[in-house]
Amino acid sequence: MEITLKKPKNIKTKNIIITxxxxxxxxxxxxxxxxxxxxxxxxxxxxxxxxxxxxIKWFPSKLTNFNFKRxxxxxxxxxxxxxxxxxxxxxxxxxxxxxxxxAFGFSRFEFKGKNVLFMILLxxxxxxxxxxxxxxxxxxxxxGLTDSYVPLALPAYFGSATFIFFLKxxxxxxxxxxxxxxxxxxANYFTIFTRIFIPLAKPALITISLWSFMGTWNDLLGQLIxxxxxxxxTIQLGLSTFSSMTGxxxxxxxxxxxxxxxxxxxFILLFAQRYFVEGVKMTGIKG
Amino acid sequence: MDKKKxxxxxxxxxxxxxxxxxxxxxxxxxxxxxxFTDWTIIGNAKFIGLKNYQDIFKNEDFYQALWVTVRxxxxxxxxxxxxxxxxxxxxxxxxxxxxxxxxxxxMPAIVSGxxxxxxxxxxxxxxxxxxxxxxxxxKIKGPDWLYDANWVLPSYLIMAVxxxxxxILTYLAALKDVPQDLYESASIDGANNLQKIxxxxxxxxxxxxxxxxxxxxxSAFRKFTDAYVLGGIGKEGNFYMIYLxxxxxxxxEMGYATALAxxxxxxxxxxTLIVNxxxxxxxFKAE
Amino acid sequence: xxxxxxxxxxxxxxxxxASCGKKGRAENEFLFATWAAGTELREFNDVIRRxxxxxxxxxxxxxxxxxxxxxxxxxxxxxxxNAPDFFWLTQELISKYADLGAALDITSWFEDSDVxxxxxxxxxxxxxxxYQGKYWGLPWIANPIxxxxxxxxxxxxxxxxxxxxxxxxxxEFIDICREFKGMKTADGKDIYGCIVDGxxxxxxxxxxGGGDILADxxxxxxxxxxxxxxxANLHTIITEGLTPKYSEVGSLGSxxxxxxxxxxxxxxxxxxxxxxxxxxxxxxxxxxxxKYAPMPKAPDGGQWAFDxxxxxxxxxxxxxxxxxxxALEALTLEFFTWKLAPPIIGGEEKIKExxxxxxxxxETIVYTLQFARSANYLPEWSKxxxxxxxxxxxxxxxxxxxxxxxxxxRKIANYxxxxxxx
Numbered sequence: 001m002e003i004t005l006k007k008p009k010n011i012k013t014k015n016i017i018i019t020x021x022x023x024x025x026x027x028x029x030x031x032x033x034x035x036x037x038x039x040x041x042x043x044x045x046x047x048x049x050x051x052x053x054x055x056i057k058w059f060p061s062k063l064t065n066f067n068f069k070r071x072x073x074x075x076x077x078x079x080x081x082x083x084x085x086x087x088x089x090x091x092x093x094x095x096x097x098x099x100x101x102x103a104f105g106f107s108r109f110e111f112k113g114k115n116v117l118f119m120i121l122l123x124x125x126x127x128x129x130x131x132x133x134x135x136x137x138x139x140x141x142x143x144g145l146t147d148s149y150v151p152l153a154l155p156a157y158f159g160s161a162t163f164i165f166f167l168k169x170x171x172x173x174x175x176x177x178x179x180x181x182x183x184x185x186x187a188n189y190f191t192i193f194t195r196i197f198i199p200l201a202k203p204a205l206i207t208i209s210l211w212s213f214m215g216t217w218n219d220l221l222g223q224l225i226x227x228x229x230x231x232x233x234t235i236q237l238g239l240s241t242f243s244s245m246t247g248x249x250x251x252x253x254x255x256x257x258x259x260x261x262x263x264x265x266x267f268i269l270l271f272a273q274r275y276f277v278e279g280v281k282m283t284g285i286k287g
Numbered sequence: 288m289d290k291k292k293x294x295x296x297x298x299x300x301x302x303x304x305x306x307x308x309x310x311x312x313x314x315x316x317x318x319x320x321x322x323f324t325d326w327t328i329i330g331n332a333k334f335i336g337l338k339n340y341q342d343i344f345k346n347e348d349f350y351q352a353l354w355v356t357v358r359x360x361x362x363x364x365x366x367x368x369x370x371x372x373x374x375x376x377x378x379x380x381x382x383x384x385x386x387x388x389x390x391x392x393x394m395p396a397i398v399s400g401x402x403x404x405x406x407x408x409x410x411x412x413x414x415x416x417x418x419x420x421x422x423x424x425x426k427i428k429g430p431d432w433l434y435d436a437n438w439v440l441p442s443y444l445i446m447a448v449x450x451x452x453x454x455i456l457t458y459l460a461a462l463k464d465v466p467q468d469l470y471e472s473a474s475i476d477g478a479n480n481l482q483k484i485x486x487x488x489x490x491x492x493x494x495x496x497x498x499x500x501x502x503x504x505x506s507a508f509r510k511f512t513d514a515y516v517l518g519g520i521g522k523e524g525n526f527y528m529i530y531l532x533x534x535x536x537x538x539x540e541m542g543y544a545t546a547l548a549x550x551x552x553x554x555x556x557x558x559t560l561i562v563n564x565x566x567x568x569x570x571f572k573a574e
Numbered sequence: 575x576x577x578x579x580x581x582x583x584x585x586x587x588x589x590x591x592a593s594c595g596k597k598g599r600a601e602n603e604f605l606f607a608t609w610a611a612g613t614e615l616r617e618f619n620d621v622i623r624r625x626x627x628x629x630x631x632x633x634x635x636x637x638x639x640x641x642x643x644x645x646x647x648x649x650x651x652x653x654x655x656n657a658p659d660f661f662w663l664t665q666e667l668i669s670k671y672a673d674l675g676a677a678l679d680i681t682s683w684f685e686d687s688d689v690x691x692x693x694x695x696x697x698x699x700x701x702x703x704x705y706q707g708k709y710w711g712l713p714w715i716a717n718p719i720x721x722x723x724x725x726x727x728x729x730x731x732x733x734x735x736x737x738x739x740x741x742x743x744x745x746e747f748i749d750i751c752r753e754f755k756g757m758k759t760a761d762g763k764d765i766y767g768c769i770v771d772g773x774x775x776x777x778x779x780x781x782x783g784g785g786d787i788l789a790d791x792x793x794x795x796x797x798x799x800x801x802x803x804x805x806a807n808l809h810t811i812i813t814e815g816l817t818p819k820y821s822e823v824g825s826l827g828s829x830x831x832x833x834x835x836x837x838x839x840x841x842x843x844x845x846x847x848x849x850x851x852x853x854x855x856x857x858x859x860x861x862x863x864x865k866y867a868p869m870p871k872a873p874d875g876g877q878w879a880f881d882x883x884x885x886x887x888x889x890x891x892x893x894x895x896x897x898x899x900x901a902l903e904a905l906t907l908e909f910f911t912w913k914l915a916p917p918i919i920g921g922e923e924k925i926k927e928x929x930x931x932x933x934x935x936x937e938t939i940v941y942t943l944q945f946a947r948s949a950n951y952l953p954e955w956s957k958x959x960x961x962x963x964x965x966x967x968x969x970x971x972x973x974x975x976x977x978x979x980x981x982x983x984r985k986i987a988n989y990x991x992x993x994x995x996x
Contacts, residue, residue: 019382026377030391033452035417036406037394048855051827074612102303109296117300119560124311125505126555127318128528130535131548134328134650135317136310141654158306162502166457169494173461189295203460210456218399224643225650236399240642241611251827258402265397266390273389328649330674414825434821520972522964536646538956539670 037262044068044256051251067252068260071242074253077260079231080238085264087149087223087234088216094157095212096205102159103167104193118168125161137225147228152219156212163208170204171197206275210268217265235261322546327539339546349547351522352530358440359526360507363447368499370451372492375458376484389455396453400512403446408433408517411442418445439519446513454499461495462488493570497562504558508551527551599659601894602633604901606886607648607658611641621908625901628908633901635660652676657889659898660905663711664884665702670953671887672710678888681708683899690903690918699917702948703885711885712902714909716917717844718879718946719774720938725863727765727839731757736867738937741877744782744807747840747870751816754839767816769838770808771823771971776962777880777949778842779808784874787958788950792994796962797987800873802980805970812973820971836862842869844882845939846914850931866938869945881946883917915939917946954993961986 043051044067046060071077106118140151178196198205220236227233239261242254322339326332343349378389395403410417411432419429430438465488473483489496511528518524531551535544599605610618615637622635629635638658640647645667651657663671671677684692692700692709696716703711721736728735733753736742751767759765780787783804786795795801811817818832826832833841834852843849853861869879886906892898910916914929922940926933949955966986969977 022377022382026388029374030388033391033395033449036403036410036449037398039409039417040402040406048852098302102300105296105299109292109299111293111296111300114296114300117304119563120307121303122501122559123552123556124307124315126559127315127552128509128531128548130528130532131318131321131541131545132311132314134541134653135314135321137650138654139313141651141656146656155306155310157302158310159303164303165501166498169498170457170461172494173464173491189292189299193299200464203463207456207460214397218397220399220401221643221646224640225647228638230639237641241615243642244609244611244614249828254405258398262398266394269390269393269397270386273386273393327674329652329671329676408824412825413821416825431821521968536643536649539649539674 040255041259043252044259046252048252067256070250071253071257071260075233075238075241075257077235077238077257080233080235081261081264083232084217084234084236087152088213090149090153091156091216092209092212094153095160095163096209098157099159099163099208100167100198100201100205101193103164103171104197106164107168107171121161121164125165133221133225140226146226147232148226149232151226152216152222160212163211166208167201167204170201174200203275206272210272213268214265217261318545318548321542322549324542325540326542326545328535328541329539332542335542339543340550342543343546343550348522348525348530352525352527355440355523355525356508356510356527359443359510360504362440362444363507364500364503366444367447367451367454368496368503370448371454371499372458372489372496374452375455375462376488378455379459379462389459392452392455394452395450401516403450404513404516407442407446407449407513411445411517433517433524434520436520436523439523442517442519443510443514443524457495457499458492461492465491490571497566497570500562501559504562505555508555602897604633604635604659604892604898605638606635606905607638607640607651607661609640609644609662611639615639617912621912622905625904625908628904629901633897635901635905652889655891657891659889659892660886660902661889662714662884663887664882665948666951666955666959668703668710668885668887669705669951669955672705672708673953675890677710678890678892678895678898679708679710680712680888680899680902683896684709684712687903690906694918694920696917696919696943696946698946698948699881699883702881702883702951711887712906713883713885713917714906715846715883715913716915716943716946717846717882717913718915718942719778719842719844719869719881720879720935720942721867721869722833722841722843722847722849723865723867724833724836724839725865727754727757727836727862728865731839735865738866738868738935739941740867742867742870744870744872748807748810748816750840751811752814755814755816759836763837764818765836766818766832766838768811768840768842769823769829769832770811770817771820771829772963772967773829774842775880776805776808776967778869778878780804781876781878781880781947782807782870782872784872784876786949788952788990790950792950792952794987794990794994796990797984802983804872805979805983808967808970809979812970819973834860836860840867845932845935845942846929848931850934854931864934866935868938868942876947877942877945878947879942879945881948883946883948915943917943952994954990957993958986958990961989 042060045063045065047062047064047066050060106114106121136151137146140146145151174197178200216234218236219234220240223234223237224240227237239254239257242257243249321332323334323336324332325335325338374392378385378392398406409415413419413429413431413434416429416432418432422429432438432442469487470483473487478486509528510526511532514524514526514529515532518529527547528551531544531547534540534547606622608615608618618639619637622637626634648658648661657676663677668677672679684690690712695713698718699713699716700709703709703713723735725735731753733750736746736750747768754765754767757765777787780796780801781804783800783802783806785798785801785804787801789795818837823829823832826835826837830841830843830847830849832838833843834849834856841849849864853864869877871877886902886909888895888898888902910918910921911924911928914925914932915922916924916928922936922943925936925939932939966979966982969982970979
């Protein structure tokens with residue numbers, strides 16, 4: 001028998017007030033998040049003399065595409081973005097899948113030395129890479145593999161500590177009984193991993209894919225050290241040319257180029273966020 | 288746990304172990320050795336035993352850099368975790384348009400550190416910057432931010448909060464998996480929203496909070512990029528990594544800098560171990 | 575399975591791509607590392623192309639541009655035994671690289687050359703490449719500072735412009751700054767006589783009193799009477815408000831913008847600064863006639879102009895040193911046709927070709943070059959400079975009431991003496 005309750009009027013108004021408050025706070029925060037981006041974008045369209053005008057000019061009085069033209073003249077930004085995409089792609093496949101594999105091992109199994117190994121994993125994130133950077137560079141130079149994407153991409157195929165750590169914690173939110181029934185049915189661990197855990201972990205996997213992509217997109221120092229040829233330049237290297245050694249910064253073109261560099265990442269983000277919709281999962285395993 | 292299962296677990300983790308042996312172990316051992324030398328990168332390295340460490344502990348710059356960093360960490364870590372958590376809970380509901388908000392709140396995390404710093408350099412400008420201009424609307428005279436020793440820490444904390452949205456993906460990914468019927472049965476038991484959050488949402492998120500806490504500790508102590516661009520009057524912006532970087536690459540004292548890195552490593556490791564020990568008191572394992 | 579297959583093939587593809595084109599350099603192939611990037615790099619590549627053409631096969635030079643973190647990548651390459659054959663160094667690092675064995679001692683070739691000898695260079699400039707009596711590189715530029723003047727502001731204030739080769743003192747300079755105090759632009763913004771925000775550097779002010787940082791024999795002169803007198807000039811300019819406040823300077827982006835926007839009457843900038851070029855882009859109202867004057871005179875008679883200079887260094891690991899030096903000379907001579915200003919005596923004739931926009935400044939530039947000066951940049955300079963900035967200059971800029979710059983200067987001088995003893 002169904003019982004329908006009619007919502008009394010004051011609960012309805014309460015809900016409306018909650019909704020308004022909710023959106024208000026959310027929007028104020030969102031505005032704060034967006035303002036710096038807005039300035040970046042608006043600066044890209046300003047003439048040089050308006051960039052640091054006093055008082056601030058929010059909207060350029062005259063739009064100009066001079067900065068964009070200049071930026072693209074100075075650097076083949078689209079080629080550099082393509083290169084970065086290539087490098088990101090090479091890394092994602094390794095980083096995401098292999099990290100998941102390893103995290104699975106750390107979270108669902110007990111074996112001798114596991115805790116020690118996991119602490120070592122955490123420890124590798126604690127030593128600043130600036131001090132291991134040059135020894136690594138020396139090794140890669142001896143191997144003759146500099147001026148390529150190999151030093152940057154190959155380690156990805158052995159997992160990335162941050163991602164492994166995150167996925168391990170994420171897997172720990174799954175109840176034990178997820179594998180139990182599958183084991184009883186005789187499935188081997190690899191199948192359990194691919195058939196059960198991977199699909200269930202989609203949002204987490206999307207998260208680390210996004211991180212992996214952004215990590216590649218934003219990494220200046222690593223790419224600078226290992227890439228020599230201009231044809232292999234990534235977007236960060238291209239952007240770095242807008243500030244010179246002597247301290248002169250081309251603000252307009254720099255903002256324009258940075259804005260161009262952000263576009264692909266925002267698109268990917270828009271695409272990825274769909275997977276974070278709250279699910280309708282229930283406790284208990286589906287048959 | 289039976290032998291077969293233990294071996295399977297080990298196999299899953301094997302790629303990471305191989306990766307460590309190939310890519311991490313040798314540079315780390317090299318870095319350990321370098322800490323005991325007077326290596327200048329472009330010159331030769333002479334073994335000097337513990338001299339670097341002795342010099343570090345006698346040097347007031349070391350303590351100053353450590354203090355700047357610790358002070359920042361004490362505030363930034365809880366601030367960002369709580370902000371991140373609150374935002375995530377707000378954004379986990381399926382209200383209209385929440386997808387756009389998710390993108391907006393996450394966007395600060397996608398921009399490269401250098402671009403963020405450059406934009407904030409303008410935002411925090413005492414005369415003309417966005418922040419002081421907004422305060423002026425409310426008839427408040429804004430402080431000199433990065434030019435005032437008392438306001439350098441708050442400046443960096445503002446940047447940290449602005450970027451706090453970076454953690455929301457981790458929480459949203461986990462929140463997606465919180466089974467709906469838990470909330471429903473809680474409603475039936477008469478729980479209100481706040482109680483639901485405290486008794487269901489947060490406990491389910493504790494593994495992710497643990498992740499963000501450890502990562503938060505590591506990033507707070509390794510803070511570098513924005514401080515490198517922005518500094519801060521006097522030595523107020525002299526974070527530990529800035530100090531290290533300066534010794535390594537401006538003073539060409541890589542031996543000393545590497546010793547600094549190991550000290551930082553020890554500090555972070557100690558803190559993480561402490562957090563790890565407390566883990567069993569507050570991190571819930573599913574079911 | 576499919577995923578594993580894809581991953582492995584990608585891996586092999588990468589390795590294949592990577593190993594393509596990996597050969598060492600022949601004895602007559604030289605790699606030149608530079609921080610030039612963007613448009614500067616294109617100009618640099620043109621210079622290299624001309625050098626290669628003239629070399630006619632005897633040697634070839636290729637370019638490695640390092641657009642960011644130049645010294646990190648450079649030192650990494652050197653440490654990995656893969657140093658470039660030629661590389662640029664700014665003057666403060668030359669002694670350090672020489673000390674650590676990362677630079678080739680070119681004294682013998684330099685002194686015996688038929689083409690370019692030490693006496694050809696302005697002494698102040700060549701000093702920057704000299705260490706322990708030997709030469710470690712060939713300077714390719716002299717960019718000393720001179721004073722850019724906003725003629726409109728001078729007319730507005732009713733002050734006479736210093737002449738292009740004025741023989742004026744620092745007292746006179748400061749007096750002129752005072753004339754601009756209190757003036758405002760059409761929309762009520764403050765106008766200043768000059769701008770000091772860490773630039774010009776502390777060397778400039780120490781020299782302005784006739785002092786110096788380190789004498790040639792290594793004596794520390796930071797706290798000498800003359801140096802303190804020079805610092806007093808800095809102190810006066812800041813405390814009397816003749817320059818915008820330190821916290822305000824960033825509001826226009828950088829210090830040069832203050833001059834460009836007509837907020838500062840006199841700007842101390844390098845001869846290479848491109849104010850004239852930028853003027854071609856601005857509107858009629860924003861444009862103003864730019865005039866020039868040399869740096870003011872110190873009590874020791876010198877109109878010392880800090881010289882930003884850099885040299886081309888040869889790696890000691892280069893195989894054929896004779897050939898390398900030959901290439902170095904050719905490269906340096908070609909650089910003299912590119913950058914303002916060529917650091918050689920008589921090179922000023924080329925200025926009009928190199929920088930046509932700077933024609934009006936020609937007289938001042940030539941005059942200034944004779945006073946181009948570098949400090950004695952010993953390997954310990956980075957530590958000394960750190961102290962001079964954080965403990966002295968920065969605190970002076972903040973104009974804190976109980977800060978005594980003289981006491982601090984003596985402290986730093988003693989620190990330097992102890993440092994150099996070790």
